[in-house]
Amino acid sequence: MTATVTAAAPRAGARPAPMLPSYRFELVKLLSQWRIRLLLGACWIAPAAFVAVVSQQSTLPTDTVFGRWMNATGWAGSLVVLGFSCTWALPLLTALVAGDVFAAEDRLGTWRHLLVAVRSPRRIFLAKGLASLTVILLLVAGLAGSGIAGGLVAVGNRPLAGLDGRLLAPSDAATTVLLAWACVLVPTLAFAAVGLLGSVALGRSPMGLLMPALLAFALQLAQLLPLPVAVRMALPSHAFLAWRGLFTSPVQAGPLLIGLAVSLAWAVAATALAYRLFLRRDFTDLSYDGSGRRVLVAGALPLTVLVALTVGVLAGATPATGSGIEQVKLQDSLATSYAHLYRLQTRELHRPDVTEAQLGATAACDKGGSRVVDQGPGNDWRCVVSWHLPGATAVGTAIYQLDVTADGRYVADGDGPKEVNGYFQVRTPTGDAPNPLWQFDGNVDLLTSKPKE
Structure with missing residues (x-):
């Protein structure tokens, strides 16, 4: 002792x-x-x-x-x-x-x-x-x-x-x-x-x-x-x-x-x-x-x-309030990801390259219908992405179902049209390859705050 x-x-x-x-x-x-x-x-x-x-x-x-x-x-x-x-x-x-x-x-x-x-x-x-x-x-x-x-x-x-x-x-x-x-x-x-x-x-x-x-x-x-x-x-x-x-x-x-x-x-x-x-x-x-x-x-x-x-x-x-998951931020993130991945798909299919600015991709998202506030996490987000190819008169559209988690990560699941994002593979001149537009992950910055459009 x-x-x-x-x-x-x-x-x-x-x-x-x-x-x-x-x-x-x-x-x-x-x-x-x-x-x-x-x-x-x-x-x-x-x-x-x-x-x-x-x-x-x-x-x-x-x-x-x-x-x-x-x-x-x-x-x-x-x-x-x-x-x-x-x-x-x-x-x-x-x-x-x-x-x-x-x-x-x-x-x-x-x-x-x-x-x-x-x-x-x-x-x-x-x-x-x-x-x-x-x-x-x-x-x-x-x-x-x-x-x-x-x-x-x-x-x-x-x-x-x-x-x-x-x-x-x-x-x-x-x-x-x-x-x-x-x-x-x-x-x-x-x-x-x-x-x-x-x-x-x-x-x-x-x-x-x-x-x-x-x-x-x-x-x-x-x-x-x-x-x-x-x-x-x-x-x-x-x-x-x-x-x-x-x-x-x-x-x-x-x-x-x-x-x-x-x-x-x-x-x-x-x-x-x-x-x-x-x-x-x-x-x-x-x-x-x-x-x-x-x-x-x-x-x-x-x-x-x-x-x-x-x-x-x-x-x-910090300027962010609530959950930090807002409609405008989700739309911007989805449109940006779609434009980048569209170019990747274009290279896989050996099509003429386009820039993100030429595509002008935009997204419109809705959560759970008109009776639900368009913010917060959930698997009931539905988004429509629109883009335009140079020289074309028609506007292309693609539908996505989004599962957004509380930490800002989301999974975009393609829901058509089939030739764009409705299937998990695309047929390339060298064989089948994963379709980058079928499903992809994204991340929303919870800290920023953007005004509604």
Whole structure:
């Protein structure tokens, strides 16, 4: 007992252990666990195998953003992996790494030995935090690199169609894909900080390990609801979706920057709370088993206040109101995507090329008939796209059924005429090819606000 008290409050002149050996020791401890080694192997191998196999199938994951392009370009597979990782993999990985880094010492009863060896609770916290961060970065790098490699080997380095229909050259696609993976590191750090907080506050209790996963699940349910824009963007999970704005022109930078700032604030706040709780802990209590009240008062309550403050700031600083899904914005987005993809179809059919300006595509959208307000998410949007070819007197029209989700993503499903968008393949001089106008994804910028026409 005396040795434990002395370690927790070192005598004057007792120098703490150097930081670098402490960090190296914690990193080796993490990497020596079979669970961490298994995760590293899975992250560096499984995405490549998944992308390579699925890209060769006739049935693609069209319910996932960029899933319908997996057999057209190698860059789409990495984005499918990114979408899955943001939904499930990254929160779970942070839980298994950061959510257990302090709790493991409680289960093994090794706090006394660690404190005697290091002689500084501050350096212990910093070393464990940096070791966890290093392992998480290795896991994310594996997911990104493996997914990209699998796609390029299986399909090739080909252009990628963005969420506005614009075709990205292979070099531009590579840059944007890597930037998207870099952006999701920030919300990953926010969930890792929540894992540190749970691991410190709940000790050996398994609830500390589950905190990032439970938080991610709760936020996913919240993102499905038609929340006001300010509330949606105040959640730390918003940046897991905002990377989609990188694949439009112009880039939807507002939601992405807000998402990154909110996630960074969560990462700093949760880490600071975990640090404060760790330094105030009584290491002489060998039966410490965490405290639910401690989590509520010192963890959940401050983070809830942070959300409320963020909502207030965003509500006053952003022009968007309501769900952010408006008729005018949806029409503009659909017309822009249609014009770009029409040119892609024209090249596939080897027809004379036209520009977007020559097409002059416009869209008229209605939600659920005349008795329903034309705004908000839903699968009852019906749109008619009109365009005009140079030298032709008739105006072309195409019908689309839109399924718009609460986060601004929509799927446009072609409903005729058949020769334009009513079938999933078009007959080209070199054989059948996917019809880019049959179904495509789009993304509405929830933050902007446009006057009604």
